[in-house]
Amino acid sequence: DAGVIQSPRHEVTEMGQEVTLRCKPISGHNSLFWYRQTMMRGLELLIYFNNNVPIDDSGMPEDRFSAKMPNASFSTLKIQPSEPRDSAVYFCASSSLNRDYEAFFGQGTRLTVV
Amino acid sequence: DAKTTQPPSMDCAEGRAANLPCNHSTISGNEYVYWYRQIHSQGPQYIIHGLKNNETNEMASLIITEDRKSSTLILPHATLRDTAVYYCIVRSPQGAQKLVFGQGTRLTINP
Numbered sequence: 287d288a289g290v291i292q293s294p295r296h297e298v299t300e301m302g303q304e305v306t307l308r309c310k311p312i313s314g315h316n317s318l319f320w321y322r323q324t325m326m327r328g329l330e331l332l333i334y335f336n337n338n339v340p341i342d343d344s345g346m347p348e349d350r351f352s353a354k355m356p357n358a359s360f361s362t363l364k365i366q367p368s369e370p371r372d373s374a375v376y377f378c379a380s381s382s383l384n385r386d387y388e389a390f391f392g393q394g395t396r397l398t399v400v
Numbered sequence: 401d402a403k404t405t406q407p408p409s410m411d412c413a414e415g416r417a418a419n420l421p422c423n424h425s426t427i428s429g430n431e432y433v434y435w436y437r438q439i440h441s442q443g444p445q446y447i448i449h450g451l452k453n454n455e456t457n458e459m460a461s462l463i464i465t466e467d468r469k470s471s472t473l474i475l476p477h478a479t480l481r482d483t484a485v486y487y488c489i490v491r492s493p494q495g496a497q498k499l500v501f502g503q504g505t506r507l508t509i510n511p
Contacts, residue, residue: 290443319498329444329487329501342498377443379499387434389499391443 290392292378298398304366307395310359311380319389320353320363321377329377335361336383368399404488409506418475420505422488425469431492433464434499435473437484444487444501447473478509 291310299305311318319334333343335355343353350369355361365372375396381389405423412418424433434449448455448462450471455462461474475482487504 321501328503329438331498331500334498379443387432387449388446389444391445394441394443 290378290380290390292376292392292395294395295393296396296398298400299368301369301399302367303399304364305368305372305397305399307363307376307378307397309361309363309378309392311361311378312382312390313359314382315380315390316358316383317381317386317389318355318361319379319381320361321379321391322374323377323394324374332363365397368397370399373398404490404502406486406488406502406505408503409508411508411510412475412478414480414509414511415477418478418482418507418509420473420475420486420488420507421470422473423470424488424490427468427490428492431490433462433468433471434489434491435460435462436487436489436499436501437482438487438504439481439484447486478507480509480511483507483509 293308317336320332321329322332323329332345333353334341338355351365353363375394377391377394379389379391432449432451435447436444437447438444447459448457450462450464452464464471485504485506487501489499
Protein backbone atom coordinates (compact mmCIF):
# COMPACT_ATOMS: atom_id res chain seq x y z
CA ASP A 287 0.00 0.00 0.00
CA ALA A 288 1.23 3.49 -0.80
CA GLY A 289 0.21 4.80 2.59
CA VAL A 290 -2.02 7.79 3.24
CA ILE A 291 -1.96 10.05 0.23
CA GLN A 292 -2.61 13.76 0.50
CA SER A 293 -2.92 16.31 -2.24
CA PRO A 294 -1.75 18.83 -3.03
CA ARG A 295 1.57 18.79 -1.17
CA HIS A 296 1.77 22.56 -1.33
CA GLU A 297 -0.92 25.16 -1.84
CA VAL A 298 -0.57 28.91 -2.06
CA THR A 299 -3.77 30.89 -2.30
CA GLU A 300 -5.05 34.37 -1.80
CA MET A 301 -7.12 35.40 1.16
CA GLY A 302 -10.80 34.88 0.50
CA GLN A 303 -10.36 31.98 -1.90
CA GLU A 304 -11.74 28.52 -1.33
CA VAL A 305 -9.21 25.81 -0.56
CA THR A 306 -9.82 22.06 -0.77
CA LEU A 307 -7.41 19.55 0.69
CA ARG A 308 -7.73 15.90 -0.24
CA CYS A 309 -6.89 12.66 1.48
CA LYS A 310 -6.91 9.02 0.45
CA PRO A 311 -6.62 6.77 3.50
CA ILE A 312 -5.00 3.36 3.54
CA SER A 313 -7.29 0.76 2.05
CA GLY A 314 -9.24 -1.10 4.72
CA HIS A 315 -8.81 1.52 7.42
CA ASN A 316 -11.97 2.54 9.23
CA SER A 317 -10.93 5.76 10.91
CA LEU A 318 -9.70 9.00 9.38
CA PHE A 319 -8.31 12.05 11.14
CA TRP A 320 -7.53 15.60 10.02
CA TYR A 321 -4.86 17.54 11.93
CA ARG A 322 -3.43 21.02 11.59
CA GLN A 323 0.10 21.91 12.68
CA THR A 324 1.55 25.35 13.34
CA MET A 325 4.56 26.49 15.31
CA MET A 326 2.39 28.30 17.81
CA ARG A 327 -0.27 25.66 18.45
CA GLY A 328 1.45 22.40 17.57
CA LEU A 329 -0.57 19.47 16.23
CA GLU A 330 -4.30 20.04 16.62
CA LEU A 331 -6.96 17.47 15.86
CA LEU A 332 -9.64 19.09 13.73
CA ILE A 333 -12.07 16.25 13.08
CA TYR A 334 -12.19 12.49 12.85
CA PHE A 335 -14.41 10.00 11.08
CA ASN A 336 -15.28 6.43 11.91
CA ASN A 337 -16.67 4.36 9.03
CA ASN A 338 -17.19 7.57 7.04
CA VAL A 339 -19.26 9.18 9.79
CA PRO A 340 -17.94 12.29 11.57
CA ILE A 341 -17.50 11.43 15.23
CA ASP A 342 -15.93 14.53 16.73
CA ASP A 343 -15.55 17.87 14.99
CA SER A 344 -14.97 19.90 18.14
CA GLY A 345 -11.53 20.87 16.88
CA MET A 346 -12.79 22.54 13.74
CA PRO A 347 -11.91 26.18 14.36
CA GLU A 348 -14.96 27.83 12.83
CA ASP A 349 -17.67 27.57 10.22
CA ARG A 350 -15.25 28.38 7.46
CA PHE A 351 -13.90 24.85 7.85
CA SER A 352 -15.80 21.79 6.68
CA ALA A 353 -14.84 18.17 6.14
CA LYS A 354 -16.51 15.35 4.28
CA MET A 355 -15.92 11.69 3.75
CA PRO A 356 -18.23 10.52 0.96
CA ASN A 357 -16.74 7.03 0.89
CA ALA A 358 -14.13 4.90 2.60
CA SER A 359 -11.36 5.91 0.21
CA PHE A 360 -11.65 9.67 0.09
CA SER A 361 -11.98 12.70 2.34
CA THR A 362 -11.80 16.45 1.86
CA LEU A 363 -11.13 19.38 4.13
CA LYS A 364 -12.45 22.64 2.78
CA ILE A 365 -11.76 26.19 3.93
CA GLN A 366 -14.04 28.87 2.58
CA PRO A 367 -13.13 31.69 2.67
CA SER A 368 -9.47 31.20 3.55
CA GLU A 369 -7.57 33.63 5.78
CA PRO A 370 -3.83 34.15 6.39
CA ARG A 371 -4.15 32.61 9.87
CA ASP A 372 -5.17 29.33 8.22
CA SER A 373 -1.61 28.95 6.96
CA ALA A 374 -0.33 25.68 8.37
CA VAL A 375 0.55 22.11 7.51
CA TYR A 376 -2.55 19.94 7.37
CA PHE A 377 -2.14 16.23 8.01
CA CYS A 378 -4.51 13.41 7.31
CA ALA A 379 -4.17 10.09 9.14
CA SER A 380 -5.98 6.77 9.08
CA SER A 381 -6.14 3.71 11.27
CA SER A 382 -7.81 0.36 11.43
CA LEU A 383 -10.33 -0.27 14.21
CA ASN A 384 -8.70 -3.57 15.12
CA ARG A 385 -5.24 -1.94 15.27
CA ASP A 386 -6.29 1.52 16.31
CA TYR A 387 -3.16 2.05 18.36
CA GLU A 388 -1.27 2.82 15.17
CA ALA A 389 -2.35 5.76 13.08
CA PHE A 390 -0.61 6.30 9.76
CA PHE A 391 -0.05 9.87 8.68
CA GLY A 392 0.25 11.33 5.23
CA GLN A 393 3.02 13.68 4.19
CA GLY A 394 0.83 16.69 4.79
CA THR A 395 -0.30 19.67 2.76
CA ARG A 396 1.51 22.91 3.39
CA LEU A 397 -1.03 25.70 2.98
CA THR A 398 -0.02 29.32 2.64
CA VAL A 399 -2.72 31.97 2.48
CA VAL A 400 -1.45 35.37 1.38
CA ASP B 401 -7.82 12.27 27.75
CA ALA B 402 -5.27 12.42 30.53
CA LYS B 403 -2.63 15.07 30.09
CA THR B 404 1.07 14.38 29.77
CA THR B 405 4.14 16.39 30.67
CA GLN B 406 7.39 16.07 28.77
CA PRO B 407 10.63 18.07 28.79
CA PRO B 408 10.71 20.43 25.81
CA SER B 409 14.11 19.30 24.61
CA MET B 410 16.86 16.77 25.17
CA ASP B 411 20.23 15.94 23.69
CA CYS B 412 21.90 12.56 23.34
CA ALA B 413 25.17 11.38 21.84
CA GLU B 414 25.03 9.10 18.83
CA GLY B 415 25.31 5.46 19.82
CA ARG B 416 24.14 6.04 23.37
CA ALA B 417 20.75 5.20 24.79
CA ALA B 418 18.20 7.99 24.67
CA ASN B 419 15.78 7.98 27.60
CA LEU B 420 12.73 10.18 27.15
CA PRO B 421 10.54 10.71 30.22
CA CYS B 422 6.82 11.38 30.35
CA ASN B 423 4.60 12.16 33.32
CA HIS B 424 0.93 11.20 33.19
CA SER B 425 -0.13 11.36 36.81
CA THR B 426 -3.87 11.55 36.03
CA ILE B 427 -3.95 8.47 33.81
CA SER B 428 -6.98 6.27 34.41
CA GLY B 429 -7.07 2.50 34.66
CA ASN B 430 -7.97 1.68 31.06
CA GLU B 431 -5.81 4.27 29.36
CA TYR B 432 -2.77 3.21 27.39
CA VAL B 433 0.45 5.12 26.91
CA TYR B 434 1.41 5.73 23.28
CA TRP B 435 4.57 7.15 21.79
CA TYR B 436 4.85 8.77 18.39
CA ARG B 437 7.63 10.74 16.80
CA GLN B 438 7.77 13.35 14.09
CA ILE B 439 10.84 13.77 11.99
CA HIS B 440 11.20 17.18 10.43
CA SER B 441 8.67 17.89 7.66
CA GLN B 442 7.06 14.47 7.93
CA GLY B 443 3.86 13.22 9.50
CA PRO B 444 4.03 11.63 12.96
CA GLN B 445 5.03 7.97 13.15
CA TYR B 446 3.88 5.39 15.67
CA ILE B 447 6.64 3.93 17.87
CA ILE B 448 5.16 1.84 20.66
CA HIS B 449 2.36 1.62 23.22
CA GLY B 450 1.65 -0.13 26.50
CA LEU B 451 -0.75 -0.44 29.43
CA LYS B 452 1.27 -1.44 32.48
CA ASN B 453 3.88 -3.97 31.44
CA ASN B 454 7.13 -2.98 29.84
CA GLU B 455 7.09 -3.30 26.07
CA THR B 456 9.80 -3.68 23.45
CA ASN B 457 9.75 -3.69 19.68
CA GLU B 458 12.25 -3.18 16.91
CA MET B 459 12.25 0.57 17.41
CA ALA B 460 12.24 1.13 21.16
CA SER B 461 11.41 0.01 24.67
CA LEU B 462 8.72 1.43 26.91
CA ILE B 463 9.08 1.33 30.66
CA ILE B 464 5.96 2.18 32.68
CA THR B 465 6.22 2.69 36.43
CA GLU B 466 4.23 0.44 38.71
CA ASP B 467 1.83 3.23 39.66
CA ARG B 468 1.53 4.10 35.94
CA LYS B 469 2.02 7.78 36.64
CA SER B 470 5.08 8.04 34.44
CA SER B 471 6.89 6.24 31.67
CA THR B 472 10.17 6.30 29.77
CA LEU B 473 10.78 5.66 26.12
CA ILE B 474 14.18 4.18 25.47
CA LEU B 475 15.99 4.25 22.13
CA PRO B 476 18.81 1.81 22.90
CA HIS B 477 21.38 2.96 20.34
CA ALA B 478 20.43 6.38 19.08
CA THR B 479 21.41 7.38 15.56
CA LEU B 480 21.31 10.76 13.84
CA ARG B 481 18.09 9.66 12.13
CA ASP B 482 16.39 9.51 15.54
CA THR B 483 16.50 13.29 15.78
CA ALA B 484 12.81 14.20 15.99
CA VAL B 485 10.02 15.45 18.23
CA TYR B 486 8.74 12.64 20.45
CA TYR B 487 5.16 12.69 21.68
CA CYS B 488 3.79 10.81 24.67
CA ILE B 489 0.00 10.36 24.54
CA VAL B 490 -2.48 8.63 26.81
CA ARG B 491 -5.90 7.50 25.66
CA SER B 492 -8.51 4.81 26.06
CA PRO B 493 -8.26 1.96 23.55
CA GLN B 494 -11.99 1.67 22.99
CA GLY B 495 -13.36 2.59 19.61
CA ALA B 496 -11.84 5.15 17.30
CA GLN B 497 -10.61 7.40 20.02
CA LYS B 498 -8.69 10.42 18.97
CA LEU B 499 -4.96 10.95 19.43
CA VAL B 500 -4.33 14.28 21.14
CA PHE B 501 -0.76 15.49 20.78
CA GLY B 502 0.97 17.73 23.31
CA GLN B 503 4.13 19.71 22.68
CA GLY B 504 6.43 16.72 22.86
CA THR B 505 10.19 16.52 23.44
CA ARG B 506 12.56 17.68 20.75
CA LEU B 507 15.36 15.09 20.82
CA THR B 508 18.63 15.98 19.13
CA ILE B 509 21.18 13.26 18.51
CA ASN B 510 24.67 14.68 18.32
CA PRO B 511 27.54 13.03 16.40
